Amino acid sequence: MNKGWQITLILVLFGLFALFYQGLWGDPRHIPTVLIGTPAATFEGPDVETGQTISLDQFKGKVVLLNFWASWCYECKVEHEDILRLHQAFKDNPDFVMLGVNYQDKLPDAQKYLKDFGTTFSHVRDVKGQLAIDYGVYGVPETFVIDKEGIIRFKYVGPVMGPVYTNLTEHVIRPLLNSQPLASTPS
Amino acid sequence: MMIRAALLLLILFTFLPSVFADEVGETALDVQVREIAKTLRCTVCQTENIWESGAPLAKQMRDAIRERLELGQTEPEIRAYFLSRYGDYILMEPPKHGVNWLIWVAPFILLLVGGFFLYKEVVHWVKDTPTPPTQPLQPLDDQARKRLERELES
The missing domain is CATH 1.20.5 (Single alpha-helices involved in coiled-coils or other helix-helix interfaces)
Structure with a gap:
């Protein structure tokens, strides 16, 4: 040979x-996720702060950003300021909704986290972990964007900051709000 | 006495666990949950299935399997659900299609290639090993022959 x-x-x-x-x-x-381009699983659960039921169905026809987080998650704290900044940038758009999903957490810890770090949007509790499984979550933080037709168009595992933040806002959320096609799979 | 005690202990340790296992009384549903859970990977662990994993997500996945079985879903339907959420990664045994075939055939290819190289190497060693020079045998002289006969007779 x-x-x-x-x-x-x-x-x-x-x-x-x-x-x-x-x-x-x-x-x-x-x-790579298998969920991009598939219908988002519908869900409902209690609001972390008020206990009132939040359902994905009530946001039909809107662009929905889901951010999975937990009080014990270090990277969630790292991205928190940018997450708040992101909400600030789009909160006045009537077609935009942002929801936090509290994952594998104790309610008092989650409430304390929101009190300590502040929040400007609602957070739903994933009590049985079913929501995380439905969205194929590996860990936190994970961020999803669902378009107006209820299709998952973006998923990112890790903190949303820096270039990821720019990509998410400029190449995902803005085009979706303007009903423009996305340039490519932006996950 | 010591041997009897040791034997008794051996019997106790061998058969008692199975006795207790019977007492736990695993239901048919438990068995189904276990069988499905063993085929699904814990996504937050390293090479562990969700039956063996102690991670909270693995427990929630086991609960999800149980709920779906109670709702009347079949094992293939439940596996298909997890597959639709996590992709092939969720399966402990990669499905036999596309590039996954590599995983199934690679060990045999490695074995064949390794065997071939070993064979070549052994042949090479045998060829290169110098054989000691052979000397023609000298016939026995009378003295040696007589001595040999004496030795054989005694």
């Missing part, structure tokens, strides 16, 4: 090992 074949074989073996390594130990947060 000549040298060329040997090198090719070694490269193929290395590639296989890399694939197995990625499959076994890779971060699931980098796996």
Whole structure:
């Protein structure tokens, strides 16, 4: 067997090992979601602060941003200011709604978090974790954007800040609010 | 006495767990939940299924399976639901299509390639090992022959 074949074989073996390594130990947060372009699962649950029932159905025909968070999540604290800034930027648009989804948390901890860090929009409690499963959530923070037709158009795992914030506001929310097609899959 | 005690302990440790398992009385629904949960990956763990995982999300997934079974959904329907939420990643056993075939056939390819290289290497070693020079056998002289006969007779 000549040298060329040997090198090719070694490269193929290395590639296989890399694939197995990625499959076994890779971060699931980098796996592309299968939910983009699919109808958003409807849900209802209690408001973290008031206890009143919030349902996704009441926002039909609007662009809805869902942000999954928890009081024990460090990255949620990191993105919190930008999340508030994002709401501030679009809150006057009647076609825009922002909802926080409190995930795997204790109610007093979640309420304290909102009191300490402040909030300007509603947050629904995912009491049984069903909402997180319906949205294929791996961990928090995760952010979804649902268009006016109720289709999931964007998902991001991790804190929304910097270039992600710019992409989300300029290339996802604004086009969706103006009923413009998105340039590409912007997740 | 010691051997009897050791035997008794061995019997107790061997059979008692199964006795207790019977007492727990796993229902048919529990068995179904377990069978499905074993095939689904815990998405916040590393290489662990949701039956074995202690993560809160895994517990919620087990509860979701139970609820769906109670609603009358079948095992394939429940697996399809999780697949529609998380994609192939949720399955402990990758489905046999597309690039996933690589995962199924790669171990055998590696075995064949490894075997081939081993064979080539062994053949190479055998060829390269110098054989010691052979010397023609000298016939026995009379003295040695007599000694040999004596040794055999005694």
